[in-house]
Amino acid sequence: MLDSQRSNRLAGETSPYLLQHAHNPVDWYPWGPEALEEARRSDRPILLSIGYSACHWCHVMAHESFEDEATAEVMNRLFVNIKVDREERPDLDRIYQSVHQMLSRRGGGWPLTVCLNPHDLVPFFTGTYFPKEPRYNMPAFVSVLHQLAAFYAEHRGDLARNGQVLREALEAMGREHSGTVRLDVGLLAHAHQALRTNFDAAHGGFGGAPKFPHTSNLEFLLRSDGEGFDMVRKTLDSMACGGIYDHLGGGFARYSVDERWEIPHFEKMLYDNGPLLELYARMAVYTGEPLYAAVATDTAEWVIREMQSPEGGYYAALDADSEGREGRFYVWDRREIQGLLSADEYLVFSGRYGLDGPPNFEGHWHLRIARSLEAVAADCAKTGDEVAGLLESARACLRQAREQRVRPGRDEKIIAAWNGLMIRGMTVAGRLLEREEFKDSADRAFGFVRRAMDVGGRLMSVYKDGRARFDAYLDDYAFLLDAALELLQTRWCTGDLAWAVSLADRLLERFQDTEYGGFFFTATDHEALIQRPKPWMDESMPSGNGIAIRALLRLAGLTGDLRYAEAAERGLQAASGAMARYPHAHGALMNAAREWFVPPPLVILRGEGEALRPWCAKAREIAPEALVYAIPPDAAGLPPALAARGPAPQGPVAYVCRGRVCAAPVDSLATLTEILAAG
Incomplete structure (x- = not known):
């Protein structure tokens, strides 16, 4: 005992x-x-x-x-x-x-x-x-x-x-280095074909059970052709309707034990929910469909409500178990729900979430969408608006009842890398869905990591109980650098740019493989172990090498410092053989390679904040993949190449580049629109 x-x-x-x-x-x-x-x-x-x-x-x-x-x-x-x-x-x-x-x-x-x-x-x-x-x-x-x-x-x-x-x-x-394979844009087509071959057309996602979200692959397909977009839509639809998504509280479990996304492994990890939040927010804007905005909104609100510490950082995970049983917090007994809801609420809720069918988890019901709203309305002889209202009131009632249960344990470690993923996701969702509280949440988390986890010039990986511990790993540097660049697109802070540059410089100094290219997982002065890994492949999280290379490419474009672009190119070359052999296992690297082959538009806007708002909105509308930075005219301490793109006395001015090719500065929103529309 x-x-x-x-x-x-x-x-x-x-x-x-x-x-x-x-x-x-x-x-x-x-x-x-x-x-x-x-x-x-x-x-x-x-x-x-x-x-x-x-x-x-x-x-x-x-x-x-x-x-x-x-x-x-x-x-x-x-x-x-x-x-x-x-x-x-x-x-x-x-x-x-x-x-x-x-x-x-x-x-x-x-x-x-x-x-x-x-x-x-x-x-x-x-x-x-x-x-x-x-x-x-x-x-x-x-x-x-x-x-x-x-x-x-x-x-x-x-x-x-x-x-x-x-x-x-x-x-x-x-x-191992793989520089024998020439970097060629055909790698992207090869990856697309591999993902198509492995795609589950019936249920979305890739392969069979157990089924994981594989967010880097979904991001890659989202930016490809119409077929790729359709694969993303099928996957996100199936996940949003399945039991991997928490229909009462928001957020996603780590994976599904079946190929249908119906029964999850119930733990909720921060590192899954950051990238998924971004994907659903992007799909909400691309399609205009309310489902994606609702999932993104509920997930972000869950993170702020349950996963953000009072100090600002994001907690790591919620347990799969409570009261000694996996999923106990999330599953239901049918009689319990009947006792909580009105007759009309139960009628529509049971049809919508499968309670009128057999139990699907150890004699209980785990909620997943079993019928469309239209089918439920027809079955119940009610209008769509009546069904939607009853479902919302039923969910609110069950959510309140669930809050009275013993909650799953929460791992209150604050992990730098995982915070980077969520800061990025929350930032993108806040910008695309126009939710200021999401942007504020990301800003608070970013400020906490800068303040509490970068100690004496050494980034720490984990914070808990007032102690920042363990020298940071590749993922910590890479994911935070990536998040910083995303945050700078939402609101400019020259101090945050300086910290991003500091992260990148330390990344190159302490993690780069100067002989073959790419980045080791541990720093040069890390404890000596039996191996010093240099991971290329996506695992439960995107590859640190893939995220680092993409972030360095973006930082090079923003600052004009070619050291970052050269390190990124050497990393891609070193990874090319692995990418060619297993393209579907290297989604983050493929996303980086796409930006190397076809750089997204870089739009630097200089001017007063209110005056730049329509310019930002139009640039993102015309070129959703563009990197748009709105910098106030009085910003000081900018890198020389960025400072050279100065403000204009007569009003807003835009500088547009693709890779190393830049257009002349433009002071007309109509001209900016023409340049971006021309591709």
Whole structure:
């Protein structure tokens, strides 16, 4: 049983995930010199367990094994046990997930269970969840522990030799460069074809179950031809109607366990919702359809209401579980809903959300749109307006009732990279939907990260309980740089531009692969690990390399500093082979490559704020992909190339460039419209 009075070495940590294990009978260590030295001194293998606070199967394994005295006794006697929050240490998670895929020839996940040789930190075993007793065609966890300890004791020579081979394979992977493939615009067509082949025409999205949003691929298709646009529309429609979307509270769960988007894995992650917020806001403007604006609005309001800290930064995640059950907060009993709604409300709500059909989640109903509004209106002999009104009142009633339930746990870490994704999404939604509170939310979060997480010239990755910790990774720099450039399009602040330049300079100085191109995941002075990854592929988030390269291209255009463009081009060249082999797995890089091949219009507007409003609106209307920066005439401290695009005494002036080709300055809105309309 769990002893709430006893604590282990995790009790002094700030990670909610580590603190969940602080009273386990397992003698857990956080990753660090103390644990590694103890493992070497005692010559015991390291049992490394990696997870995160919103992970359902992490909770299951904790309850079954880590809270069990007998299991803990075996772990403590035979191993040095280290618990890692993968959101605090994505470097460790990335390395050991890669090793798991190499050794097992299949994908990993969480919890990740790894056994390390204490003398070189190279794994000799990897797995994920293990049950306490044999089931799911899996051995009991304690049985695995005894086998691992015996293997370590009996095969020292093999471990050393195999470890060397594995290290060499990891080093080769880290050194891999793909400059043999010529950068060619045909890469974009190749990516489009691969996505078309993998597209699920029936339900939207790519591949089968489990199904993830893959937002970088959707962004790529959104900016391609009509067929690509249709694939995005089908996917966003299906997600908005499916159970991956929270129809009462807004926001999206991490993924769907089925191909129909009906039943999610119920955790809500900040990093999914930022890019999805942007996509739905863009589709709302492109199509004028109310569904997209409603989803974007509800998602942004959920983020502000539940995920923004009083200090300004955005929290990381909501748990999948509450009261010990996955999805307990979100699913419904039909009788409960009947007791809460009026007869008319229930009539339309049950038809709309599938309550008149069989339960779809463990004997309960998880809400998803089962019928169109028109079909419900016809079935109930009501007008469309009557149905819409009844549905809105029913949702409000159920939302209020749901608030009385035990809420899922909230991981209140503030992660720099994830904040970058949400700041960008909230900024775009605020601008496109004309919602000032969304812009203000993004501004508050951005200000918090600048103020609290950039400490003495070193950006920190995680903030919790007043402490900024862990040197930032590639994703932190890249996503914040990208967000800064988006925020500058919404409201100009020269101080924010200076900070963006500082981020870019540190990115080049501390992360760039000066030999082959591209960017490593960790900085030059990071803790020495068994690999220094240089990730190209999109995973649960867009590729840090892809976002960094696009942001550097944009910053080069804005500031005129060609160092950024040169670093971006070298990165694209280095990634070209990987992009050619697996184009559908490199959506963020493909988005960057598109901007390199076909630069979007860069529009610099100088003039007073009110006078520039119609110019901004018209530029974005004519060229939705344009990068539009409205800079006040008295802005000081601008980079020289930007300062040269000065204000005009007679009123607003516009400078329009595409790549390195610029038109003459124009002081007429009609002329600006003609230039942009001409392409």
